[in-house]
Amino acid sequence: MQFQLTEEHLMIQKAARDFAQNECLPGVIERDEQQKFPREQVLKLAELGFMGMMVSPDYGGAGMDTISYVLAMEEISKVDASVSVCMSVNNSLVCWGLEKFGSEEQKQKYLVNLAQGRKDGELHIGAFLLSEPEAGSDATSQRTFAEDKGDHYILNGTKNWITNGSSASVYLVMAQSDVEKGSKGINVFIVEKNWPGVTVGAKENKLGIRGSDTHSITFTDVKVPKENRIGGDGFGFTFAMKTLAGGRIGIASQALGIASGAYELSLKYSKERKAFGKEIMHHQAIQFKLADMATKIECARLLCLKAAWEKDQHLDYTLSSSMAKVFASEAAMWVTVEAVQVHGGYGYVKEYHVERLMRDAKITQIYEGTSEVQRIVISRSILK
Secondary structure (H helix, E strand, O other): OOOOOOHHHHHHHHHHHHHHHHHHOOOHHHHHHHOOOOHHHHHHHHHHOHHHOOOOHHHOOOOOOHHHHHHHHHHHHOOOHHHHHHHHHHHHHHHHHHHHHOOHHHHHHHHHHHHHOEEOOEEOOEEEEOOEOOOEOOHHHOOOEEEEOOOEEEEEEEEEEEEOOOOOOEEEEEEEOOHHHHHHHEEEEEEEOOOOOEEEEEEOOOOOOOOOOEEEEEEEEEEEEHHHEOOOOOOHHHHHHHHHHHHHHHHHHHHHHHHHHHHHHHHHHHHHOEEOOEEHHHOHHHHHHHHHHHHHHHHHHHHHHHHHHHHHOOOOOHHHHHHHHHHHHHHHHHHHHHHHHHHHHHHHOHHHOHHHHHHHHHHOOOOOOOHHHHHHHHHHHHOO
């Protein structure tokens, strides 16, 4: 086993860390308060090649591996999870799905610009539309319907909780086309936001990751060309499951970064804050908290890197990605709560950042399949 990062990995990690500190940290509290989408930061991420990190250079990407992606996600999430979730969705849900399963025509028309994160100088990213008001992330219970009209489909329905909902230019939409076939009747379509019949709902007022734009998207008699269906008829469920497995690596890495950020702030604070005549790092109560934080974070990091390695080796990473997602998200919630406690009263105010990280951590237990859903995936695997 090799537990040492390569020079290239270290360079990518440093580039992501520098970006987070220099570009994301200034104004992060204000963006959170104002629910302001981090457009400038995402555009600069595109310049770094981080919006299509794992896409082949043949299609405009940076050609990096999944380990590089995990390292970058962790560093950016330490500072601003609203920026990292935009990066995560575009990379592991949209670009990966298109490159893996899209036709050559679809890749040339859509993937190249999405991997670069811009088109004609403007922000150009994607969104993944699976969740619905009643179905949630249950891909087998889609109410959005795409009626086959021969050379095109007519799309009707509503999708909820869509990250990049307003800022995205391109949507990957799961829809039912044949109810009687159940999961085998689901398709996935490439839909452009500016097409007639596409409506973006109001931005959700969220607990955390408030800078990211989460919206509902409604489709009313939207005409989708047949060539915009990804894969064969009925491929949508398989597409969703395989794509979400990679998405869990991104969210696990985001949770890891949130936890790491809270831990680093706590460690720094413990060396500065004095109580009872000495820095609080000398009090065993604080030492134990820091020790447990560091241990949980290291466990989460190893799980994330294992899942990334398996993906890069073209192995089945379904189990490892689910384990990483469950453990990292729960570690993030625990670590951030403890970080607030280490900071005492200062942890409860925005200036010290840890209260925001605590709020951001909660969503990592919910999206890309809740922790409960991931435990079902894990149990099914280990009980086979």
